[in-house]
Amino acid sequence: MTSLTITRPDDWHVHLRDGEVLPNTVTDISRYFGRAIVMPNLVPPVTNAALAQEYYGRIMAAEPREGFKPLMVLYLTDNTTPQDIIDAKNSGLVFACKLYPAGATTNSASGVTDVANIKDVLAEMERQGILLLVHGEVTTHDVDIFDREAEFIDTILTPLVAEHPKLKIVLEHITTKQAVEFVKAAGDNVGATITAHHLLYNRNHMLVGGIRPHFFCLPILKRNIHQEALVEAATSGNKKFFLGTDSAPHAKHAKESACGCAGSYTAHAAIELYAEVFEQENALDQLEAFASLNGPTFYGLPVNSDTITLEKATWEVPETMAFGSGVVVPIKAGEQMTWQVKG
Ligand SMILES: NC(=O)N[C@@H](CC(=O)O)C(=O)O
Numbered sequence: 001m002t003s004l005t006i007t008r009p010d011d012w013h014v015h016l017r018d019g020e021v022l023p024n025t026v027t028d029i030s031r032y033f034g035r036a037i038v039m040p041n042l043v044p045p046v047t048n049a050a051l052a053q054e055y056y057g058r059i060m061a062a063e064p065r066e067g068f069k070p071l072m073v074l075y076l077t078d079n080t081t082p083q084d085i086i087d088a089k090n091s092g093l094v095f096a097c098k099l100y101p102a103g104a105t106t107n108s109a110s111g112v113t114d115v116a117n118i119k120d121v122l123a124e125m126e127r128q129g130i131l132l133l134v135h136g137e138v139t140t141h142d143v144d145i146f147d148r149e150a151e152f153i154d155t156i157l158t159p160l161v162a163e164h165p166k167l168k169i170v171l172e173h174i175t176t177k178q179a180v181e182f183v184k185a186a187g188d189n190v191g192a193t194i195t196a197h198h199l200l201y202n203r204n205h206m207l208v209g210g211i212r213p214h215f216f217c218l219p220i221l222k223r224n225i226h227q228e229a230l231v232e233a234a235t236s237g238n239k240k241f242f243l244g245t246d247s248a249p250h251a252k253h254a255k256e257s258a259c260g261c262a263g264s265y266t267a268h269a270a271i272e273l274y275a276e277v278f279e280q281e282n283a284l285d286q287l288e289a290f291a292s293l294n295g296p297t298f299y300g301l302p303v304n305s306d307t308i309t310l311e312k313a314t315w316e317v318p319e320t321m322a323f324g325s326g327v328v329v330p331i332k333a334g335e336q337m338t339w340q341v342k343g
Pocket residue numbers: 015041105106107135216217218219246248249262263264
């Protein structure tokens with residue numbers, strides 16, 4: 001196959017950041033994605049409808065491709081109220097709320113310390129049809145970093161799902177076969193996003209032959225049996241699994257450091273990276289379901305009405321890309337890509 005036309009895809013999990021880098025991230029993500037679920041872990045975080053409205057304005061001021069629509073997300077804290085959820089729904093801009101267990105990942109310090117604290121908020125979300133997006137890792141210091149997702153599923157997510165049977169829940173950026181199995185076994189109200197980098201890589205890529213900080217993201221890359229389970233889920237056509245890049249840029253110096261930040265930048269070539277995985281699996285015919293159909297169906301939104309075309313073409317990913325006054329190192333920096341979006 002040398003050309004593939006699919007319904008315009010959406011990104012159901014991305015970090016656009018803020019300020020001087022917005023023109024860079026917004027240009028990349030809007031190049032061919034129709035919509036993007038915009039993560040709220042700014043400093044300070046996007047915790048209410050007014051802040052979401054202002055952030056939406058800054059994204060639009062960064063001049064995305066005509067027709068691109070950011071879908072805003074509230075950052076849940078111990079102090080979020082049911083009224084915040086009602087206001088969010090009434091804004092027409094907010095589609096979901098994000099649960100960051102406090103301390104789990106980048107800018108999650110103001111996250112929720114105990115899900116018991118947001119019980120009424122979750123009930124209101126269930127009533128208003130606002131989705132719950134979850135960074136699924138426990139933060140307990142005695143739990144090994146490679147086990148934190150599986151432990152979260154057992155101890156926090158399973159009871160949460162049981163208590164809120166009508167709440168739509170997305171387990172974000174899943175990284176383990178336990179997560180795949182959990183999502184498959186759960187009701188239709190539970191889905192998951194999968195990143196391109198968790199499909200392409202496992203922890204050997206990050207650690208063998210030297211430590212590669214640009215592969216360091218959370219939840220951390222796992223062993224290859226988990227990578228295989230993710231690839232199987234993404235390429236299976238199962239409606240519960242859909243595209244979420246978790247493109248999470250940090251400036252080069254913040255990654256290449258004695259204590260480097262977690263997050264990988266993939267917005268420069270997101271659909272092309274996924275296409276490589278699907279091609280390897282002889283599953284290019286499933287790319288459209290994963291990238292363009294399953295996400296909107298889960299969110300209860302229409303699929304995009306236009307298309308994009310990918311073509312076989314060799315091109316080189318730049319070593320660095322502009323990121324405000326600094327630079328970001330994209331995934332596959334200096335390497336060849338084999339698909340390219342036309343136009
Ligand atoms: N994925 C990451 O490693 N980092 C994300 C946060 C997140 O999605 O957990 C970031 O904001 O940098």
